[in-house]
Structures are given as structure tokens and as C-alpha cells.
Amino acid sequence: MADKSKLGWEFPVRSIEVPKNKIAEFAAAVAQMEDIDHIKEIYRDVDAARKAGYDNIPIPPTFPTCFPFWTGGGLMGILNGVGADLSKLLHAEEEYEFLAPIYAGDHITCTMKVAEMYDRGKKDRKGWYIQVTVLVTEAFNQRGELVLRARTTFMER
Amino acid sequence: MPIDFDSIAVVDSMPSYTSAPITRMHLARYAGASGDFNPLHTDETFARSIGLDSVIAHGMFIAGIAGEAVTSWIENKYLRKISVHFLSMTQPANLDDFENTRDRATVTVTGTVTDKYEENGEKRIRCEITVRDAQGGRKLKGFFVAALP
Numbered sequence: 342m343a344d345k346s347k348l349g350w351e352f353p354v355r356s357i358e359v360p361k362n363k364i365a366e367f368a369a370a371v372a373q374m375e376d377i378d379h380i381k382e383i384y385r386d387v388d389a390a391r392k393a394g395y396d397n398i399p400i401p402p403t404f405p406t407c408f409p410f411w412t413g414g415g416l417m418g419i420l421n422g423v424g425a426d427l428s429k430l431l432h433a434e435e436e437y438e439f440l441a442p443i444y445a446g447d448h449i450t451c452t453m454k455v456a457e458m459y460d461r462g463k464k465d466r467k468g469w470y471i472q473v474t475v476l477v478t479e480a481f482n483q484r485g486e487l488v489l490r491a492r493t494t495f496m497e498r
Numbered sequence: 499m500p501i502d503f504d505s506i507a508v509v510d511s512m513p514s515y516t517s518a519p520i521t522r523m524h525l526a527r528y529a530g531a532s533g534d535f536n537p538l539h540t541d542e543t544f545a546r547s548i549g550l551d552s553v554i555a556h557g558m559f560i561a562g563i564a565g566e567a568v569t570s571w572i573e574n575k576y577l578r579k580i581s582v583h584f585l586s587m588t589q590p591a592n593l594d595d596f597e598n599t600r601d602r603a604t605v606t607v608t609g610t611v612t613d614k615y616e617e618n619g620e621k622r623i624r625c626e627i628t629v630r631d632a633q634g635g636r637k638l639k640g641f642f643v644a645a646l647p
Contacts, residue, residue: 366530367562370562371559406562
């Protein structure tokens with residue numbers, strides 16, 4: 342069960358580059374395409390992206406889900422960070438606020454904080470007692486601009 | 499046809515979008531693409547060890563399909579927020595029993611515009627989205643906010 346003493350804890354700050362090919366791979370995965378020739382052009386062709394009004398290849402809307410896995414030490418790194426149990430874990434909610442564009446080649450620095458930890462239900466009613474943990478991630482680009490605020494809510498059943 | 503703020507009205511529907519039947523291959527591909535290697539999504543033995551009948555789709559894979567649906571209608575650059583709440587698990591289709599399992603693994607994304615307003619000097623819409631499987635089971639609800647020209 343999540344370790345309540347971790348409330349307010351911040352993960353080590355880490356930076357990653359957003360790889361062009363990783364954007365195409367992600368776009369193919371969510372569009373259930375076999376190969377990247379069939380994904381939306383803006384995710385694979387920089388000229389098409391520029392023509393559509395982007396400075397470079399943009400990210401698909403839920404692509405920021407990758408950031409904590411890449412900067413937080415993978416799923417187990419995140420779970421160990423908050424003392425959560427993989428066998429009881431359920432993802433409850435996810436929210437992204439897009440504050441500025443994120444493009445292929447950007448260097449993204451993520452801060453991630455344990456923002457909330459609380460219980461729902463009663464311990465004596467089996468199945469109704471869950472522990473909720475909320476992580477807030479903020480992503481900054483290479484110019485120091487806040488580009489994304491993410492809120493991840495998971496539960497342990 | 500390009501979409502602008504004036505051409506959209508509250509209660510307008512987003513074009514619905516239906517996925518291909520989700521298979522374990524799609525989950526493996528999404529795991530690699532996203533970096534989410536929770537064995538719950540790719541390892542049958544782990545899923546059974548925690549009391550499930552099979553692996554289940556990543557919630558964020560279903561959300562990703564919703565994102566693909568949204569950006570098939572509203573250009574990516576106009577999105578300001580997307581928020582999803584997971585309602586139930588999605589089991590992939592079984593390839594050795596495809597006819598009986600494809601419906602649970604095929605999801606349709608629908609949406610309805612619920613608000614039009616100005617914020618931060620932008621003309622914005624709010625659209626509620628729902629994802630259901632082909633048996634009617636609700637998988638996800640949420641909303642997005644877009645700023646339109």
C-alpha cells in the first residue's frame with residue numbers, strides 16, 4: 342500500500358529528448374497501424390507538419406504518458422517511489438493541460454510530485470477500500486517554458 | 499472542411515470513431531511505444547496471479563484511441579486540455595475465439611460539445627467524450643478543451 346509519508350515528495354528531476362521516431366511509433370500504436378506510412382502525416386513528415394502550422398513534428402495528445410516512464414525510472418521506479426503495490430494497481434484518471442507545443446527534438450525536463458494521497462471507502466468492507474495517489478508532472482522545454490501540466494490518479498484496490 | 503469556432507454549436511456531435519478489435523499484439527505495441535511495461539497488459543501469467551481472466555488493455559491505450567478520434571476531428575494544435583476517467587477494464591480479443599470476443603475488444607469513441615466560451619483571449623469549446631465497447635460497456639469518460647480559430 343502506498344506510503345503516506347511520501348505525500349509532497351518530489352521525484353528526481355530528469356530530462357529527455359523527444360525522439361522523432363518515438364512519436365511515429367506512438368502514433369502507429371494508438372491508430373492501430375502496422376507501419377508508420379499510414380499514420381497522420383504530421384507525425385512522420387516534418388514538411389507536412391510545417392505546412393499544417395507546426396514548427397516541427399508534434400506529439401499525439403496522450404503522448405505525455407511516456408514522460409514519467411522515461412524520467413521516473415520506469416513503472417517500477419514510479420511505484421517504488423510512492424511505495425505502491427503493482428498487484429493492486431489501477432489507473433483511475435489522467436489529465437493533460439497543453440500550455441505550449443511540444444515537438445520532436447525538444448528537450449523536456451520533468452518535475453513530478455506526489456500531490457495527493459487519500460483513502461476512499463472503509464477498511465472493513467472488502468472491495469470498497471481503495472487508496473488513491475495523485476501525481477502531478479510539470480514539463481518544461483529547452484527554453485524553460487512550462488509546456489505541460491499532467492495529473493495522474495491511480496488507485497490500489 | 500476546416501473547423502472553426504462559429505461552425506460548431508453546443509450539442510453538436512464529434513464524428514464517432516471505431517477502433518479495430520484490440521488484440522494482444524496491439525497491447526505489446528503500445529507497451530513498447532509508451533514505455534508502460536506493467537505486466538498486467540502483456541503477461542497472462544501475471545494477470546491470472548492477481549485474479550483476472552486475461553491481460554487487459556492499458557487505460558492509456560484506450561485514451562490514446564480517444565486522442566486519435568479527437569484529432570481526426572480537431573487539429574492537434576488546437577487542443578488545450580484532455581482529461582479521462584477510466585470506468586472499466588478492456589479485455590483483448592482472443593484469436594482462437596475471435597467471433598465471440600471481438601465485440602468486447604472493439605471500442606467506439608463519441609463526443610458532444612457541451613460549452614463554447616472565451617478564456618485566455620481564445621475561443622474555446624468543451625467536448626465531453628465517451629468510449630464504449632461494442633457490447634455497450636462504458637470504458638472511459640472524459641472531456642477535451644480546444645481553442646478554435
